[in-house]
Amino acid sequence: MIQRTRKHGGPQFRQEAGDVLATLVGYLNRDIKKINRLSSAVSAQKYIDDKHLGKRFSVSEQDLDDNVATPDNVVVYDKKKNAIYSVDGYTTAVGFGDPEHLHKRNWKKQYYSDVNDLERAALAAKLKQQGIKGGPYMKWLSMTKPHKIREIKDYSFRAFTLNAKKFIDANGGAKLPMATKQQIMASAWNSVLVIPAVEILEQQDGKIDIYNRSNKVNIQKGDYEYLPLAKRLYKKELAAAITQLYQVEGIDARIKEALAQAMQYYGQMLTNRQQQIGGFDLAKYKFQ
Structure with missing residues (x-):
C-alpha cells in the first residue's frame, strides 16, 4: 500500500497543493489564518468551553492522510454549518472585500x-x-485606513456612561481612578437595567432555563456566570428590553441611587486597598 507523506512529497504533491491553493485563494476568495489555541485537541476543547460554544463546535482527532507515520490531525467541526472549521489550528477568512467592506x-x-x-x-x-x-x-x-467615529446609540452602555460620569464627578468622585469609575458605572448599569431586563426576557422565553436543562447545569441569578451567560443568550433582545425600562417612571432616580451606592462600595474598597499598600515596608525592596 502506497501512502502519502509530507516528508517525501514530490512534484506531484506540490502541484496538487498548488491547485488547491489557487482554488481556495483565487476562486473561493479565502485567506488562510492560524488560531494557535485550536492546534491541539486539549487546547481546542478548552477554547470552545471557555467561549460556551459546545453546542456549535466539536473537536476530534483524525488521520486525514491515512498515514500512521504522521500525527493525527486536530479537526474542529462546525455542526451548524455541517462543515470543517479548522484543521490543526488552520482556518480561513474572507480575502478581498467590496469597497464598503475592505478586508x-x-x-x-x-x-x-x-x-x-x-x-x-x-x-x-x-x-x-x-x-x-x-x-x-x-x-x-x-x-x-479611514477611522470611523462610532455613533453612540441611545440607551446603550456608552450613552449611559456619559451621564454617569457627570454624576460621579459632581458627587465627590472626580479624582477617582478611571478603573474605579468603570466598576461603579458597570455595577449600576447591571443592577438597574441589565438584570431587570433579563428577568423580563427570561419570563417570556426562558432561554437560561433551557440552557441549564440542556447542559445539566444550574446557573442562577447571583452566580458569577449568570450575567455573561444572560447577555450572550439574549444578545439580540436585550437592547430593546433596556430601552423599555428607560421609559419606566422614576428610572433616573433609581440609576442615581445605584450609582451613589456603588460609589460608596467601590470607594471604600479603593481606600482599604490603598491602606494595605501603605502598610507594607517597601524600603527593603531596592526598586530602581
Missing part, C-alpha cells in the same frame, strides 16, 4: 503597490530606532 488582503495589496522596498526599509529602520512595534505596514495602515 486585510485589500490593504496589503494597496500597501505593496504604493510603497517601494527602499521606503519600507527606511521606515522600518526608523520605527525600530524609535522602539515602535508593529512594523511599517501597521504604521502605514494606521495613517491610511
